[in-house]
Amino acid sequence: MTRSRATAIGFTAILMWALLALFTIGSAPVPPLLLNALCFGIGGLIGLVWTARRGFGVLRSVSWRVYAFGTAGLFGYHLLYFTAFRLSPSAETGLIAYLWPLFIVLFSGLLPGEHLTARHVTGALIAFAGAALIVLGRDSDGATTAAGLVLAFGCAVTWAAYSVLSRRLGDVPTESVTVFCLATAVLSVVAHLVMEPTVWPVTASGWLAVLALGLGPVGAAFFTWDIGMKKGDIQLLGVASYAAPLLSTLALVLAGIARPSWMLLAAAVLVAGGAMLAAGGRRTGRKT
Template sequence: MTKRTATFIGFIAVLLWALLALFTVGAREVPALQLNAVCFAIGGTIGVIWTTASKRWHELKNVPLSIYAFGTVGLFGYHFLYFSALKAAPPAEAGLIAYLWPLLIVLFSGLLPGETLRPLHLVGAGLSFVGAALIVAKGASFSGGHMTGYLLASACALTWSSYSVISRRLGSVSSMVVTVYCLATAVLSLLAHLALEETVWPSSQAGWLSMIALGLGPVGAAFYVWDIGVKRGNIQLLGTASYAAPLLSTLVLVGAGIAEPRATLILSAVLITAGAGLAAFASRQTGS
C-alpha cells in the first residue's frame, strides 16, 4: 500500500465523522455513554466480521497487552473526556478547544522519526483551524467559571492527538487491533453508563437507525480507516484535512434541513481548503 493510498483511506474517516452530528441528533434521546457503548459494540462487531472473513486472527495473538491498553485508553478516554467537557462548559467553547487535536497532530508529528515538519504545515493547520473555528465556536464566550470544562476539553484534544501520533509509531501492528480497542471501549462505556446515567432507548425508528448508523460509520468503521491512515499515510496532511469534518458536518445538517445556511460557511470552506492545500504542498516539497 502506497502512502498516498493510505492517506486517502485515512481521509475516509474524516468523511464519516462529517455524519457524526447528523446521526447524533437523530439518536439524541440516548444518553452519551450508553450511546458510546452501543456504537463501539457495533464497531467492534465490524472488526470481528472483518478479521474472521480475512482469516487474520493470528495477527492479534502476539500483540502486547500494553498496546491494547493504549488503544482502549485512546478511544474511551477521548470520548469520556469529550462528553464530560460538554457537561462542564458551554458546547461551543468546549468544542473549539477539543478540536485543537488536528493542529496538535501536525505539531506532534514533527517528533516522529522520518517526518519533517515545515513552516507551511503549521500555517496550513492554523488556517484550517481558523476556518473550523468559524463554525465550531459560533457564539462562544469564554468564562473563568467553566475552567474545569476547558481543561477537560484540552485533555480531550491531547488524548486524541497523542493516540493518533503514537499509533504512527506502531506501524508494524495490524489495524485489526482496533477490533479489541472498540470492544474494550464498549465495555468501559457500559460500566460508566450504568454508574452515571439512566438507560433510555430511542422511541422512534429514526432514532434506532441513527444509533446503528453511528456504530457502523462515525463511531465504527472510521476508527479502522483512521488507523490505516495515521500508520501508513501522510499524517501532517491528514491532521490538517481533518478540519474539513466540522465544515462537511454543517453542510450535511444544512442539507438535512436541521441547520440554516450561513455566509461564514463560504469563508470557512476557503480557509480550510487553503490550509489543506498548503499542507499538501509542504508535504510534496519534503517528498512525504
C-alpha cells in the first residue's frame, strides 16, 4: 500500500468524526458510557466482519500487550473525555481536549524514519487557531474547573500517544482493532453500571443515531485511522485532524442545529491554510 493511499484512508476517519457531534445529539438521552458501550459493540461487530476476510487466526498472533495497549488507548481516552466534560462542560475544556492533533505532529518527530519540519509545526499551530475559533465560539452552559481541564489535557495526550505509538506496531494487523473495540465495549458497560443511570433511546431516530455512531465515528473510523497511523503521512494526518471540528460545525449548520457565521469562514481559512502548509512539506511515493 502506498503512503498516499494509506493517508487517504486515514483521512476517512476524520470525515467520520466530523459527524460525531451530529449523531451524538441525535442519540440523546443515552448517557455517555452506555453510548460508548453500544457504539464500540457495533464497532466490534464490524471488526469481526473485517477479520473474517483473513481468518480469525490472525488475532492469535497478536500479543496480549498489544491488546492491552489498544484497549487502554480507546477506553482511556473516552473515559477521560467524558469525565472531563462532566466536571467542566465548557468551551475551554473542548479546546484543551483538541490539543491531540498538535501532539500527534510533535510526538511523530520522535519516531524512526520520520522527520518533523517547521512547516509541520507552523501548519499545526495555524490549524489549531482555526479549531480554537470554532470551540471557543460555541455556547457553553457550564463552568470551567481545574480538574476538568487536567483530565481534558490527559485525554489529548492519551489519544496522541495511542495514535503515534500505533506507528511502532506497524507489523500488527489492523484486525487487532476488533479486540480493542470489543474490550472497550465491555469496560464501558462496567463503568456505566458504576457511574451512571441506564437510559435508552426513546425514538426510532435515536436508535438510528446510535447505529450510525457505531458504524462510523465510533466504529469503522478506528480501523481506517489505524491504517493511516501505521502506513500513512502521520504529520499530515495530525494537522488535517483539525478539519474535524470545522466539518462537525458545518454538519450542524446543514442540519439546522447551528447557525453560519463569519467566524466559521475564518476558521475554515485557518484550518485549510494550516493543512496546506503542512502538506507542502510531506514526502510522497514511498511504499510501506
